[in-house]
């Protein structure tokens with residue numbers, strides 16, 4: 001495994017290697033979800049680049065950025081166990097942004113205005129900025145993203161199409177804990193009491209799916225709202241049933257492309273999840 005801290009060392013190393021390049025961008029605090037992306041990349045490409053970079057421009061809340069879990073040495077040993085030949089890019093903020101730590105402006109045809117985009121101002125502009133910069137540096141054949149951040153995945157696909165990048169964006173299934181909680185770096189911050197409440201999110205999505213299929217959207221909404229109202233710790237930010245293609249709630253005409261999404265606040269921690277309906 002090679003750890004590369006500068007764009008120059010990354011590009012020199014990539015320049016001396018042959019073969020398809022798979023790329024897994026992360027913000028560290030790796031879990032089985034990230035490792036499944038690495039595994040998928042290894043199955044499809046001889047060369048693997050993993051980036052570990054906590055991107056400041058995608059946080060609208062300075063406290064959230066400060067408290068984002070960081071565990072570089074553990075991350076490196078997890079990567080080494082499954083990908084001993086990986087190139088791990090761990091740039092500093094100035095290596096990525098120079099002196100101006102700002103997001104660029106993108107227009108994503110409304111994909112960035114709903115759900116996470118409505119609740120977290122500027123979040124997707126920050127995500128797109130860093131992903132575009134990383135794609136320009138790594139120039140991967142394929143890049144791998146988890147479906148837990150389904151909206152992010154759709155926005156990155158849109159950005160890649162708009163900019164005509166040749167990288168294939170691959171979405172990978174959500175990894176879950178045995179009780180259904182979607183794996184997330186943020187789960188580490190949950191207290192043991194909060195951790196017991198968190199699986200309600202996936203339970204709500206499953207029950208909403210069955211009501212959506214047997215009855216309708218309104219029945220699914222009523223049920224999710226009642227489930228969250230019946231307890232005091234998890235605050236529902238949104239429950240949305242949308243088209244996977246354009247993330248619009250009123251365009252559910254392709255039943256095979258409908259998905260339910262939940263965001264909820266548990267103390268200081270924001271959790272999101274989604275399920276194909």
Ligand code: PAF
Nearest residue numbers: 025026027055127130149
């Ligand atoms: O999903 C993430 O971990 C981040 O949003 C990403 C794609 C690495 C960009 O910082």
